[in-house]
Amino acid sequence: MEARQLLPINRYEEQIVEAVGKNRVVVVIGETGSGKTTQLAQILHRAGYTKDGIIGVTQPRRVAAVSVARRVAWEMGGPLGEEVGYSIRFEDRTSRATRIKYLTDGCLLRECLFDYEFKQYSVIILDEAHERSLNTDILLGLLKRVAQNRNPELKVIITSATLDGQKFSDYFYRCPVINVPGKLYPVQLLYSTEVPYSYLESAVETAIDVHVREPEGDILVFLTGQDEIEKALRMLEEKVLMLEEGSCLDVIVLPLHASLAPEVQARVFQAAPPNCRRIIVATNVAETSLTVDGVVYVIDPGFVKQRNYNPTTGMDSLSVVRISRVQATQRAGRAGRTRPGKCYRLYPISAYEEEFLPATVPEIQRSSLTGAVLHLKFLDLPNLDILHFDFIDPPLRESLEDALYQLLAIDAIGQDGKITGLGKHIAELPLEPALGRTLLAAEDLGCLSQALTVVAMLSSETIFMQGSRKGDDRKRSREDQQLPDGNKYGDHVQYLQIFELWKKNNFDIKWCRSNGLQIRSMLFAKDVRRQLALILTRKNFEDDDRATKKISTARSLRKALCQGFACRLAQRMPKHNGYHTVGNKSQLVQLHPATSPLLVDEDGLYPEWVLYHELMASTRPFLRHVCVVEKDWVVPILEKLQNINVRSLSGLSAHELQKDQALGEDNKVVLLKPSDQETRLVDVDAARARFLARKQSKTVKSSR
CATH class of the missing domain: 3.40.50.300 (P-loop containing nucleotide triphosphate hydrolases)
Structure with a gap:
């Protein structure tokens, strides 16, 4: 009370x-x-x-x-x-x-x-x-x-x-x-005179300076993600150890981000011991909703990690961007909950006024809408036209069209735009549609147990420990730890092998640690697998005899994945190991450096077809979580996606469609031609044939 x-x-x-x-x-x-x-x-x-x-x-x-x-x-x-x-x-x-x-x-x-x-x-x-x-x-x-x-x-x-x-x-x-009105004490805003070279180092140095110079009160530092937080924790602990004993308060350094176990998160909400200060390093989860009592000093570098989806390219980018002014106000407010506080903004006031957006861009305008559109289709609302749904801030039309296209590709909706029976089953699963479709395909192909494992592993943010190693160094690190290589079929098969090897080791967390695996991610995957199995089979799948029978192969699993990721296929370019994505958008891409080893042919070329879980924009477009698939599985998918009437997919009846066409050029029916895949396939096959013919000719000449 x-x-x-x-x-x-x-x-x-x-x-x-x-x-x-x-x-x-x-x-x-x-x-x-x-x-x-x-x-x-x-x-x-x-x-x-x-x-x-x-x-x-x-x-x-x-x-x-x-x-x-x-x-x-x-x-x-x-x-x-x-x-x-x-x-x-x-x-x-x-x-x-x-x-x-x-x-x-x-x-x-x-x-x-x-x-x-x-x-x-x-x-x-x-x-x-x-x-x-x-x-x-x-x-x-x-x-x-x-x-x-x-x-x-x-x-x-x-x-x-x-x-x-x-x-x-x-x-x-x-x-x-x-x-x-809120219950806020005044918060003094302190701006930097210039943009720091490294906001992470500046945040750590500011935290230590506040700890040494300011009276008691906890310090809240905002960073953009788990990697930065873990690096900052190490830096803070090193600097705290260098302080002269008795020169200032004792200090406890704590992380706060979504990947932490609940019992670790709970430590943040416990008051500091007497004569002790807490330094809490958090993501933007601490901006709103969560109130951490005792915070008097806030350190705000002014950045947040934000995911953006481009429907034109089908590409996700996870990048560090400036926060909005609304977010900056929220962060500063964390310092004035219990008494007057201070907010150290590690950016000039000119940057705040000129570079910060007034408010955060709504997620609906920067995300893939495939799952959201499937939910709306499932509800079977009267007079529902997806392209004209009453959103408070409408997303890009291209995002809605992209979602409809992807749902057709995985058979979640038909050409008339109505949800299929398969689509209803997909919507009932607590997964993104591609993963849900994979499980249902796996059930038909007799490899549900394996697919459950792969989907659960993909549901974790990352199973590998994040370190300083990148690219080839990270690959060599995995080899040194003697982890399976997925039989060179790609990441998905490797994830399955890793999980099964962990199971043979009685799910020992020490085994995870010694093999460079994220313990929390692996435990999360184990729990997700169990719960998905219960949803699909209504009983504990681990106790089902079918789970132990060798009734499927990696080929069945890869085929199921191909049906689930029908909109995320890529074909190797002739002459080199680059790929181009296919579908209603096409571009040249590279395999992510951390991709597990793939099969190569006698000419040293990667497989002709792969599927991918993510297409990420970084220094260049990269395919992440890649798996080898076969051409015979791909061709029927591409044939199905020719000449799509996106207005029909939206939910208009034939009568409404004719009426819509009569409105004029701005409302004309759009036929999505997936970049002329058939023509491209012919061109690519012809180019490959010419390349092999030249190679064979050179071989014959050299043998003479």
């Missing part, structure tokens, strides 16, 4: 309850420190909204969903998983007694596949909507339909930490907006 009384949002309890009672949708602008994430659900629980349903609160990140649920369960005086629980991908801590459920926006989106009207919920709170995650934007569109047409009893609350509430209000027919 005391915690609730101390938070600003509790002073607005009557106003919030009244607004929710009179309106289907309410927007709550809760500034940093207002208590909206932990208290809003409790306010509505006290108002009786859990008598006839659950209050669901979405979070953009798994870490936030778990930690906030744990906090609210503690405040309400019950064990986690009873009255208050959480649900994230591959983990559910709820029960029949659960009345307040924190869950990722992705989990709620999956739930609506089976309960489109959200009947189990009395209230849905979309928290941190200002982050504009892909799943949140899809949910906004679906909830707008539900709130308007289907379930008048459902209450929807959109919360944001920034003053963009009018945008959400306008989207929901000018619904009311409640502004709740």
Whole structure:
């Protein structure tokens, strides 16, 4: 009770309850420190909204969903998983007694596949909507339909930490907006005079300088990812050891990122011992939702790691970019929660004013939309036209067309744009569509056990330890550790062999460590495999006799993967080991340096066809997670993808299609011709034949 009384949002309890009672949708602008994430659900629980349903609160990140649920369960005086629980991908801590459920926006989106009207919920709170995650934007569109047409009893609350509430209000027919001030102490902003040569080194040096010179209070350092955090931890620990004993407070250095085990994450939320300071090095997971008590000093280099998808090239890029001004404000606010604080911005004020975007680009405008479009197709909404779905911020038309094309390639939708039975099964799996299609193909080909392993391994961010070695050095490191080479069929077969070898070693984590494997990633893959097996077979697949029978080969597995990754195929260029991608986009690419060894022919050339999991933009376009496939499997796929009517795939009937055509040139039917694959295949085969003929001629001449 005391915690609730101390938070600003509790002073607005009557106003919030009244607004929710009179309106289907309410927007709550809760500034940093207002208590909206932990208290809003409790306010509505006290108002009786859990008598006839659950209050669901979405979070953009798994870490936030778990930690906030744990906090609210503690405040309400019950064990986690009873009255208050959480649900994230591959983990559910709820029960029949659960009345307040924190869950990722992705989990709620999956739930609506089976309960489109959200009947189990009395209230849905979309928290941190200002982050504009892909799943949140899809949910906004679906909830707008539900709130308007289907379930008048459902209450929807959109919360944001920034003053963009009018945008959400306008989207929901000018619904009311409640502004709740935060509980913030003043934060002094200290800018650098110039851009540092290395923001990582500058962040470490600033942290040590603050630790030595400033009074007690924890330090929060923002970095872009796990690799940077681990490097910074090593640097900080080395510098701390060099400090003169007794010259300053003791210090504990802690990481915070999504890949950490829950028990390690929990350490961040425990107060520092007396006469001790914590230095917490975190990703942007600490910007919002998660409140780390005790932070007085924030160090902000001004960068974030962001994934961007280009639908024109089909290429992902994971790059470090400038944060937005909204993010900078959020970061600074972390320093003023308990007392006046300081934020050290490692960039000049001119950079903040001239180079930082006002707000973060919504994820829906920089992501692949294949999974989102499949979800919308599954719902079978009346009059659904994917290309004109009511998004709060429409994505690029090319992104939607690309998603439709990919879904057709894996047989998730038909030429008429309707979801197939296979597509419904794919949508039911908590995986990206390509991986889901692979499992279903593997089930038909008798290699489900092997495919489960590969898909689980691909679901981990990386199974190999990240170090200073790159390219050929990293390959040699793997060879030194005597890991399997995938029979030179590529990464996917290697992942299968590594997992099976780990299993033979009784899943010993010491074996992982000695072979340079990420222990947490391997344990995560093991758990994902178990849960996927339960979903597919409704029982423990490890105990199924079929799992131990040698009924399949690597060939069956590769064929299943080919069906799953039908839009991610590449053909070797004549004369050299470069590849070009095929489909509705084509470009020259190289194999990623960390790719496991591939078969080479007598001429030293790589296999003719490969599939890939990722096409990444780095210094050049690279294929990552590559597997050898056969031409006979590829040709039928390419033939199927000729002359696609993308407007028909969008969901228009024949009558609507004719009407759409009549609107004019801007709305004409688009026929996607996948870069004339048949012509290219002929050209490439002819070029290869000429090359081999010349080579044979030279061989004959030399023998004479």
